Amino acid sequence: MLAGVLASALLLGLYARGGAAWPLGFVALVPWLLALDASRARAALGGALLMSVAFVAAVFAWFAFAVSAFTGLPAWATMPLLLLAAPLLQPQLLAFALVRSVAGRRHGPLLGSAAAICAWVGTEWLWPKLLGDTLGHGLHPVAALRQLADLGGAAGLTVVLLVVNEALAAALAQRARARVRPLVLAAVVVALAWGYGALRLQWLERDAQGRAPLRVAMVQANIVDYERLRREAGAYAVVRRVLDTHFGMSQLAVANARADALLWSETVYPTTFGVPKSADGAALDGEILSFVSRVGVPLVFGSYDADTQAEYNAAMVVDPVGGLVGGYRKTRPFPLTEHVPRWLDGPTLRRLLPWTGYWQRGDGPRVYPLRLRDGREVPVSPLICLDAVDPELAIGSARLGAQALFVLSNDAWFTAHPQGARLHLAVSAFRSIETRLPQLRATTNGISAVIDRSGAVVQRTAIGERALLLGEVTVGDAPPTLMVRWGDWVGRAAAFALLLLAAWSAARARRTRRGSAAATSPDAAQGASRGDPGAVALLTPAQRWLIAALRVASVCGLAWLGASMLLEDGLRVASLSRIQAFAAYVVAPAVAAWWLLHAAAARLHLEAGTLRLEQGARTVEVPLASIAAVEPWRVPLPGAGAHLRLASGRRLQDGFALADPLALLERLAAAGIAPPAPRGAAALAARLARIRASAPRWRVDAPWFKFGLFPLLPALVAFRLHQIIAFGGAFGEWLTYGPNAYLAALLIWWASWSIGLSMLAALLRVGVEAATLATLATCEPRAIAARGWLESTARAAYFLGVPAWLALRLLSG
Secondary structure (H helix, E strand, O other): OHHHHHHHHHHHHHHOOOHHHHHHHHOOOHHHHHHHHHOOOOHHHHHHHHHHHHHHHHHOHHHHHHHHHHHOOOHHHHHHHHHHOHHHHOHHHHHHHHHHHHHHHHHOHHHHHHHHHHHHHHHHHHOOOOOOOOHHHHHOOOHHHHOOHHHHHHHHHHHHHHHHHHHHHHHHHOOHHHHHHHHHHHHHHHHHHHHHHHHHHHHHHHHHOOOEEEEEEEEEOOOOOHHHHHHHHOHHHHHHHHHHHHHHHHHHHHHHHOOOEEEOOOOOOOOEOOOOOOHHHHHHHHHHHHHHHHHOOOEEEEEEEEOOOOEEEEEEEEEOOOEEEEEEEOOOOOEOOOEOOOOOOOHHHHHHOOOOOOEOOOOOOOOEEEEOOOOOEEEEEEEEHHHHHOHHHHHHHHHOOOOEEEEEEOOHHHOOOHHHHHHHHHHHHHHHHHHOOOEEEEEOOOOOEEEOOOOOEEEEOOOOOOEEEEEEEEEOOOOOOHHHHHOOHHHHHHHHHHHHHHHHHHHHHHHHHHHHHHOOOHHHHHHHHHOOOOEEEEEOHHHHHHHHHHHHHHHHHHHHHHHHHHHHOOOOOOOHHHHHHHHHHHHHHHHHHHHHHHHOEEEEEEEOOEEEEEEOOEEEEEEHHHEEEEEEOOOOOOOOEEEEEEOOOOEOOOEEEOOOHHHHHHHHHHOOOOOOOOOHHHHHHHHHHHHHHHOOOOHHHOHHHHHHHOOHHHHHHHHHHHHHHHHOOOOHHHHHHOHHHHHHHHHHHHHHHHHHHHHHHHHHHHHHHHHHHHOOOOOHHHHHHHHHHHHHHHHHHHHOHHHHHHHHHHHOO
């Protein structure tokens, strides 16, 4: 495993450097895949953790030094922090390895590889990367292959790379005759991607003929480290120097190069524009407006914006006739430097991280017209820095009618680490492929660039130089692409496919368990009424605590989401970001925990003097005579469970989760083994598990119905009322904006009700568990009866109370 991880990390490190190393992307994962295939299933998690650390060390070591330069912390502190955060920065590696191991063991290598690929891209969609990176970005140097991104984005190219790596690993692991099929698969996938790209390039070349040109002058002034300059010369002198430099270079571009528009970099004007904070600020605002009026061409530049509640990193659009046209507010400010969430902000954080900013998030893409001297109006969409790593923002711009992307960035903290600037440029170029919009990119000190609709960087500057880049691109209505029509769909489709596979696998396992339960001993059938003690999950300590951590993370995510909504929005799901946060921080860890627990499912049998645990092809047998004690878990995470203590004094390495540990003790007693009764916290946890297991379960308690189908009922009622009020009829939005907008709005309403009802169910569950703890002092039959009454009351409050509440609200007007 170590050799495979190191070999793959080395290949990935070379691949990430770009240029001629792009073919390595098709083979880089093969050593690790072969190591996973040659290792035991339980080693998959360890191999994935090791791979995440090695991957970050090989590909993103520069990031630790960049953070060190920005924050002033020593590199010996930032590098260990980066490596410790590796599983969070690259979680797709963990999901890939675990799903590959579990699905491959249960359904064969072909379906296991397909599920693992879905887990990779699905995880990257659910857990967006800080820098937006994915394997597919490494194929940017290949003009033909990168065109596939207009179908599936960079995630689609990642799928191609993963398929080829899996096929090559399968070919190497098989005998000579069996290698033909995977090799043919790899060749066909690459050939189809290459063929599509070649055809697309020809089409783009033909489509460019007859399009009007747009000449944009981008100023790269190479003035950095505003804070140091401000300390040395004062704030006004810094702004004066920056503006004079940009005025002079821009005047030259308009007079000599006949530029149609000007583009300056992010935060080039380091104060609010349009809402001055002082008389000097108002005078400087006036200078910019006068300059634009004098040169007679529109200007887009980076500044600050403000309203009564907050400040924003912004891009301002100024017209030579009308003055300020409008401002775009950065949607993805950099975390813990530009933006701190309100729930995390406070004096303690500001003291520990003094560099953190106060900017807030913007509210999505904007399109503004550039009125040119020849009478044309060209709609453009500004994006700022990290905005360019988010496909949905560029896609939103294309849907709003933009004909070009204006990207403003300040990559000065990458000055000594050009890998970061090159990655940012490559990721940004994919936005032009996905939308077929040309891109003009201005940075403070590099890399500024002109990117055409094929994603080619046709002009660029070097890092650390003062440059005036004149870019000419063709503009017009963008040709439609699948990405613009469907959005960033590959990750969503992969996550949905994985959920379907999990549901199918669960149904298949349920049928198998039913067949197995029919053939079990009378003791097992009798115990089924108390949680089916034959159904267990065999867990290693690492598996147990990983599943426990995922469940705790899901609960904490729901609590955080509820608290933030209560403090900010009054328990209203006010935006799509709330739904995305719910999916990422609540649903994803809960589904991952369920999947891992389901994958560890086993059957427990007592027969012929042996306790036998069957988990797929794996069997663990323990002689009953060697069992000294059954030790229920003191901490019932991820649920109730127990360890077996052997007569030798050691524990059985694997524990097992089961609904009712006391039922196992009773079965052992019936088989002639009388281990001592648990005591203390273990006895309390075991008794609580029995009370929970004894409560009857209804079909409506299934999560797919309770949190999926049932919320659709009130959502349909509320959605219909919204349509009538907002659009004048039940299908008003459909008739006004089309079926896509109508169905998207319906899904948002459905998701919103699902989130609200999940929070209600969580509150009811807290009440039920608290009341159950209060009944522990009573005898067991009374406690079980009380638990049943509590469950029924909570069920009625959920399934009957919500419709009744909604009906009262509607009837009361």
